[in-house]
Amino acid sequence: MTDEWQRLGAFMRGFAAATVLLNRAGERGSFIEAICLTSNIIDAQLRIGIILQHQIETKSRDIPIEYLFQEEQGKKFSERDIFKIAKSKKVINDDIYQKLSDIYDERNRVIHRYIITDITTHQVLVTSEKWNWSGTVSQISESNHV
Secondary structure, X not given: OOHHHHHHHHHHHHXXXXXXXXXXXXXXXXXXXXXXXXXXXXXXXXXXXXXXXXXXXXXXOOOOHHHOOOOOOXXXXXXXXXXXXXXXXXXXXXXXXXXXXXHHHHHHHHHHHOOOOOOOHHHHHHHHHHHHHOOHHHHHHHHOOO
């Protein structure tokens, strides 16, 4: 088995683990954790969509490993980078891109400024609901079924 396929296996195990952790966070009412995990899951879905689009375009089974694994000193893709790449490769449309960008701003506010602003627990819950129940995850899944 080649390194790229091993990396894909590790990536998919991480994806599955994040989904289990997200469910657990939801059951416990850990909304900040749910926001982080949902954001990771969406990022993973988009990365898979980018890889699938690459395979369609190149008519190959190539797996661009840079979307599955980031070495300490290697090229890094932020979640925003992944949103842009997914949009440019038509993995997502402009509406989904804008929705992701908007809720990512809210995610950053919760993650980076929770203590130093007037964010309430209720606002964290609302942001968590936007990530989880806005239909964004479903829309990305549907858009990957080309």
